[in-house]
Amino acid sequence: MRRAAQLGFGGIYVQPDVGGSGLSRLDTSVIFEALSTGCVSTTAYISIHNMCAWVIDTFGNAEQRERFCPDLCSMEKFASYCLTEPGSGSDAASLLTSAHRSGDHYVLNGSKAFISGGGDTDVYVVMCRTGGKGAKGISCVVVERGTAGLSFGKKERKVGWNSQPTRAVIFEDCVVPVNNRLGEEGQGFSIAMKGLNGGRINIASCSLGAAHACVQLARDHMMVRKQFGETLSKNQFLQFKLAEMASQLVASRLMVREAARALQENRSDAVSLCSMAKLFATDQCFNVCNEALQMHGGYGYLKDYAVQQFVRDIRVHQILEGTNEVMRMIISRDLLTDL
């Protein structure tokens, strides 16, 4: 990943003055889609790292940007995004990790769950409660590895995304300087959500790459596998299935790229489009990969064949960075709000 960072993949949409590549959301989507055709799991982590780097770049003050961003862009240091807790997933705003102010520092207590990179990364972007209940009481602080009171759970055993570790992140009287807070107290939830808008496009882009690779795998398999005296490519049902898969992929891609453009231009419909793109693309692309596995017959179930890896890896895209159910909440709320 550090070699990828040397090529500019560590901070793709981070500003150049702190080491980023200064590219657009659309460029980023194309990049993550392409990388995912090779490895979804590694690309997905790179995208999470990028999201964290962007959050610090965008909401950090000059000193924080200089302190954290260059190392993140070069991947001298790796980052993790800490929002989810054992008791708050979809209901993210109900998070409990507390941050009590004491002079020039906060004392953090609580734990985060399912943190990608957790335990191996250096920079943790943590949403914690500095104020009262709900979203308005949440702030965003950066916690560095090695801080007293920061520890980690066991490495989770996952179905996919196995090229990156996932652990609980635990805070026990963890002392963090107030200087590590990004933005104002109470701004944390908004920061988290803005980060996720881009994160959702990135994850959806990873699903696109997987689906693209799987359509090619299915097509190649159809051209060589023979049953009933002819190649599968002569079978009309499979021809039509392949056509549907390709169409679903192209439709998903158009949605994701449009959402990327909207986010880049700060359009008023960007949040809704990002949610729609994530919902649509992760669902459609999982189906595409799953169908591609089916078309491989028994071979599709073997780990010797690549198609099952894509299925296992992108299954979680329908869950993280906001479940597809939460995406529906965001979209319907947007539709049902009186303007």
Added chain:
Amino acid sequence: MSGRVLVGVKRVIDYAVKIRVKPDNSGVVTDGVKHSMNPFCEIAVEEAVKLKEKKLIKEVVAVSCGPQQAQETIRTALAMGADRGIHVEVSGKDYETLGPLHVSKILAALAKKEEAQLVILGKQAIDDDCNQTGQMTAALLDWPQGTFASEVSLEGDKIKVVREIDGGLETIKINTPAVLTADLRLNTPRYATLPNIMKAKKKKIANVKPADLGVELTSRLEVLRVDEPPQRLAGIKVETVGDLVSKLKETGKI
């Protein structure tokens, strides 16, 4: 030696593409087919950029002859570190019949015009496998040539070139200005970084016509026919060495 290096880069069908012959056997299908920079040209660009990074030369100019799309190939060279580009516009019928002699004349004219100290080319293109352009360019310029280079080092105003030849490795020392052609093991081309790809968009590419360089593109060659290689036939198994020898005699192989 601190001067200008001209690097020729050719746009060819990507090495990974499955080549298809046109139904009328007049050539291969190029429409809608993925093209990239010739791999040996990438090695040539890399060597030039390395020389600039070592501060042994001042400027790398990437040149390509072809239609509009040749500019993409020049942009790739710019993203790898070339400073500016020259696009020699050749399109249509002229492009179909463009060959090493024409390109050599163009490169020779440009080398003189740009006062180049070095011309670095790939040893051959993977589409026509001619392995002629470097040699012809040197001849037209009456410059020394270091072809099939697997190692290049500048020593004062001379160049030491290690060449890969049939018998092994040959080391020669030639005067500058000179023409070099890059062989496979000369270096490993860098991946362009994202920031460099963006910067390359702003670098200049000048447009030139062959006529401006006094080069005429009429071809003295006519391609009669292009065919796929014959299908590989099945072999047969024989029981004894005696059988093998008689079969070989039968089919006229020995």
